[in-house]
Amino acid sequence: MKVLVIQQKMIGDVLTSSILFEALRHKYPNAQLHYLINEHTYPVVENNPFIDHFIFFTKKEEWSKKALFNFAKKIKQQHFDVVIDVYSKLSSNIISAYSGAKTKISYHKTYTTPVYHHNIKRLKSTDEKSGLAIVNRLQLLQPLGIENASIKPKIYLTDAEIDSSKQFLTQHHVDFSKPTYMISVLGSGTNKTYPFPYMAKIIDAIVKQTQGQILFNYIPKQAADAQAIFDLCLPETQQHILFDVFGKSLRDFLAITTHCDALIGNEGGAVNMAKALNIKTFTIFSPWIDKATWNLFEDKNNVSVHLKDFKPQLYTKPEKALKKEALSLYNQFTPDLIQPKLKTFLESL
Template identity: 70%
Template sequence: MKILVIQQKMIGDVLTSSILFEALRQKYPNAQLDYLINEHTHPVVENNPFIDNFIFFTKEAESSKSALLKLAKSVRKRNYDIVIDVYSKLSSNLITAFSKSKIKISYYKHYSTLFYHHNIKRQQSTDEKIGLAITNRLQLLHPIGIEIKSVKPKIYLTNNEISNGKQFLEKENIDLNKPLFMIGVLGSSDNKTYPFPFMAKIIDTIVEKTKGQILFNYIPKQEAQAKAIYKLCNKTSKKHILFNIFGKSLRDFLAITHHCNAVIGNEGGAINMAKALNIKTFAIYSPWIDKASWNLFEDDNNVSVHLKDYKPELYTKPEKKYKKESSALYQKFTPDLFVDKLEVFLNS
């Protein structure tokens, strides 16, 4: 038995879809389970004990039709028995169509149903704490007889990585006996980034309530934006911010995050990775993102806030319809709306 799961693009998506492998391994303990992903997302699923092989969707395949066709043909040669296409876009439609699989599963879309044997309609709401992103992915397993209610994404760090992360932080004079917070100061785009002055106030609150040490999570090309937020923080907060301490790679970031008390900030990859490491999280959602889909395993340790929680009257249509209005809506999402909730989280 050979099974391929396809999930391209973002880190959060790839990490979340990795839950399928744990369920598949329980059903098919001797099967070959492969994962087709974008190469840059590999670190979040590296060392996953349920995945046998990785196939990388390269930049060439993303930009070149001939390279995509070559990739599809290479997948065909592997003779998969089952293909589960979680990504469900044109590129993965093609790859699945070229496969020789006798069972092809994906989400229902009117234009791609002919490529699949099973087209699963996504649920639009759920009362489960696992979140819609998990619920809908688990539905993709129903056609092959796997009925499982909950699986949590997990990141697998080695003991050596954990030890190196600790040594790195101690070398940078961080006291691991004192509170240490990773702050997701920037989202993956401007329309997923909490306004800079508001984020600075959040950081000021964290320092005031905990006297904790603050790390900024950002990538090199975002340094100027991160510095802009740093400059908006008050003088006391600046003394607690260790601005230039960050991992040189994604695995290094994960090893550092493992030693943090919590990750706080813009909802996105860092929040999802922290949850997969069993680190507490406080996520601030963009006004146009559907919280119900991504507030995975919400509880006292994983808290989230969304403008809709406080001003539901602003929403007369689905959240994604407000993407172009995100900037204006963000201005209404002031820190005072949820500072009490943040303080309760910090006290825990």
């Protein structure tokens, strides 16, 4: 059996959907399992032992209809028996439709129902600690006779990567006898980024309580924004921030994070990656993101906060409908609301 799983776009989505391969491999040990992803997301699934082959969806296919249809025709030539479309957007609808697979599975949408043989309705709530993002993905395997309550995403680093990152941190004067915290200071966009002055106060609180070392998660093109948050921190806090110690690639970031006591900050790919590395997390959700979907494996080691937890009266409609109001809602998500729960989290480390 030859299976194609489609999950384009975001790093966190690609990592989360990788759980399907572990379940597929256990049920069908001899199957050929292929993963169609955007090329920039590959580092989070590199070395995954359950995936046989990667197919990269590039900017060329994303921007050109002609390139997209040529890409879809090439997928058809690979003769997949099963296509599982987790992404379920126009480009993946076209790829699925052209694939010629005898079994095509995706989420239920009225306008794409004819494309797929199995249209799975997403659950809106779950009692599983794994979270809706995990539960709903695993539902896509039910037509193949696979029933799994929970699988946790995993990232596979090599010993060489971990050793190299430890040497890097040592060379940059990180003291392993002291607590070290990776701070996800920036989200994937403005509407997923805790306001800079508020984030600075959170970092101040972490240092005041723990006297720990602070690393910032950012990429070079985000340096100005990261610097702005650094400048807003108290002078005594700044002395604990190793601003120039960061991963220059995604794999570097992952390896460095394995040496941290916790990752704290904006919800997004960094949090999901930390969880996949078994690093403890404290997550600040954007006001318009549904916490029930993405608070994966919530427990004493993985804690999260959402404005809705403190001011439910603001939510007269679903979170997603408040996307345009994210910035005004963020203004009401003040650090004093977060700090008591953060204090308890840090005490538990």
